[in-house]
Amino acid sequence: MQASRARLFKEYKEVQREKVTDPDIQLVCDDSNIFKWTALIKGPSETPFEGGVFQLAFSVPEQYPLQPPQVRFLTKIFHPNVHFKTGEICLDILKNAWSPAWTLQSVCRAIIALMAHPEPDSPLNCDSGVTSQWQGCTPGLQPCPRRDKFHNLLSP
Amino acid sequence: MQQQSAIQAEEAEKIPFVGDKEPLSSLAAEYKAGGSPVLLEKIKILSEQYAAIRRTRGDGNCFFRSFMFAYLEHILESQDRAEVDRVRANVEECRRTLQKLGYPEFTFEDFFALFLEQLESVIQGSEASISDEELVKRSRDQSVSDYVVMFFRFVTSGEIRKRSEFFEPFILGLTSASVEQFCKSAVEPMGEESDHVHITALSDALGVPIRVVYLDRSSCDNGSVSVNHHDFTPVAGNNNSGGSEAVNPFITLLYRPGHYDILYPK
Numbered sequence: 001m002q003a004s005r006a007r008l009f010k011e012y013k014e015v016q017r018e019k020v021t022d023p024d025i026q027l028v029c030d031d032s033n034i035f036k037w038t039a040l041i042k043g044p045s046e047t048p049f050e051g052g053v054f055q056l057a058f059s060v061p062e063q064y065p066l067q068p069p070q071v072r073f074l075t076k077i078f079h080p081n082v083h084f085k086t087g088e089i090c091l092d093i094l095k096n097a098w099s100p101a102w103t104l105q106s107v108c109r110a111i112i113a114l115m116a117h118p119e120p121d122s123p124l125n126c127d128s129g130v131t132s133q134w135q136g137c138t139p140g141l142q143p144c145p146r147r148d149k150f151h152n153l154l155s156p
Numbered sequence: 157m158q159q160q161s162a163i164q165a166e167e168a169e170k171i172p173f174v175g176d177k178e179p180l181s182s183l184a185a186e187y188k189a190g191g192s193p194v195l196l197e198k199i200k201i202l203s204e205q206y207a208a209i210r211r212t213r214g215d216g217n218c219f220f221r222s223f224m225f226a227y228l229e230h231i232l233e234s235q236d237r238a239e240v241d242r243v244r245a246n247v248e249e250c251r252r253t254l255q256k257l258g259y260p261e262f263t264f265e266d267f268f269a270l271f272l273e274q275l276e277s278v279i280q281g282s283e284a285s286i287s288d289e290e291l292v293k294r295s296r297d298q299s300v301s302d303y304v305v306m307f308f309r310f311v312t313s314g315e316i317r318k319r320s321e322f323f324e325p326f327i328l329g330l331t332s333a334s335v336e337q338f339c340k341s342a343v344e345p346m347g348e349e350s351d352h353v354h355i356t357a358l359s360d361a362l363g364v365p366i367r368v369v370y371l372d373r374s375s376c377d378n379g380s381v382s383v384n385h386h387d388f389t390p391v392a393g394n395n396n397s398g399g400s401e402a403v404n405p406f407i408t409l410l411y412r413p414g415h416y417d418i419l420y421p422k
């Protein structure tokens with residue numbers, strides 16, 4: 001508990017320093033609880049998510065950084081590796097491949113990378129996975145025509 | 157997949173991170189019921205040279221956990237101040253390696269600090285000194301034990317990435333991953349099992365020789381049985397490894413396919 005608090009405090013200080021260097025990520029710690037964070041990340045360019053801002057919720061366990069933070073999308077997102085209802089994210093570094101070398105900030109970067117390059121083999125949103133197969137290409141990499149489709153699916 | 161790892165975790169928790177020292181006969185007892193004759197023969201040969209075994213939990217961290225305990229116990233028993241100073245210098249070198257590789261200091265410094273604290277505490281004569289019982293207790297305490305294991309994982313990863321040209325062919329023999337991917341997926345995460353690559357890197361980085369004794373069902377073509385071992389000897393010229401002459405490893409581990417335990421010579 002003490003160790004995780006100390007580590008999170010270091011991350012907090014680092015985040016203050018990094019704000020300028022990474023304009024795509026805005027990571028904020030809850031005022032009263034250092035184990036709760038939220039992040040606003042910018043949708044990567046040349047993907048259906050370009051121009052969007054997505055909110056993530058972090059819940060950090062007491063065994064952090066030996067155990068990964070729990071992260072989910074608060075903003076609804078249509079993506080093969082994100083559960084459409086719960087916002088749960090299927091990403092190896094948030095599970096088995098986690099290590100203390102990762103930080104909350106670098107997790108945000110990894111999630112942005114996942115938005116641009118989905119992993120169709122581990123879908124949490126099967127419709128989106130099927131969509132990508134049916135279209136015969138990796139979702140997110142073809143901008144305009146696809147984007148309309150995504151928007152249609154997002155607002156039924 | 158998830159169920160499988162849950163079952164493994166449950167099984168693993170039946171023994172502590174680091175067990176008690178047991179006579180080598182307990183190893184033979186394990187194979188008495190329907191065991192292979194080759195194994196029993198090999199254990200007999202082992203018992204000529206080795207007196208005891210200390211088991212570690214099979215949670216994927218067994219190599220690092222065995223190394224941690226065997227190393228700290230050796231310092232506790234030998235009170236070898238020169239070895240402590242030597243290894244400290246290498247730990248500082250590992251710190252610089254990680255810095256140069258671009259790891260933010262705050263991601264690894266707590267793990268380094270905790271290892272150095274343990275190293276200092278096994279040297280007797282200060283207020284922080286600990287007994288061998290306390291060393292066993294700490295090795296079973298997750299908040300110490302897992303932090304030290306993680307320290308070794310950082311050191312191992314740093315060494316592999318620093319000498320990526322050397323390690324690359326060995327890694328290509330294990331997986332199709334790049335050196336960096338290998339470190340990210342098979343070295344740094346807790347619970348990832350260790351291979352030759354990990355042992356070589358850790359031994360080189362800290363300049364500590366390690367003997368691994370192999371116990372498996374293999375035998376020679378002519379039916380004769382012998383027990384093989386391999387000494388991981390730190391490369392000369394890399395860090396402070398105390399020279400290139402044949403060193404006698406003070407750490408001996410028993411390898412059975414998929415698992416490491418600690419062996420005690422007679």
